[in-house]
Amino acid sequence: MKRTDLAKNAGLKIQGKINQAGSPGRFGNAAGALPDRREQRKLDQALGLVPFAVKLNGELIKQVQEMVQSRQMGVNEVVADLLKKGLAAA
Numbered sequence: 758m759k760r761t762d763l764a765k766n767a768g769l770k771i772q773g774k775i776n777q778a779g780s781p782g783r784f785g786n787a788a789g790a791l792p793d794r795r796e797q798r799k800l801d802q803a804l805g806l807v808p809f810a811v812k813l814n815g816e817l818i819k820q821v822q823e824m825v826q827s828r829q830m831g832v833n834e835v836v837a838d839l840l841k842k843g844l845a846a847a
Contacts, residue, residue, distance in 0.1 A: 806833075821835060
């Protein structure tokens with residue numbers, strides 16, 4: 758074999774080892790192991806949650822986002838709380 762062929766084979770060998778090594782757990786599939794959409798939909802249905810899309814004014818959205826940050830809750834919980842209070846007052 759020629760010297761260049763030996764170097765090429767060594768490079769391919771190194772590249773193969775790099776490809777087999779995989780990525781550490783903090784990257785790739787293991788990072789943020791969130792359920793996919795289908796699994797999330799099943800979890801939401803088990804909790805009795807139903808998707809409900811609405812279009813709101815930008816000012817209202819900003820107020821809701823401020824409430825989310827101040828209460829340290831999720832958007833869904835804050836909106837549900839606001840709807841309950843609004844419907845109770847109506």
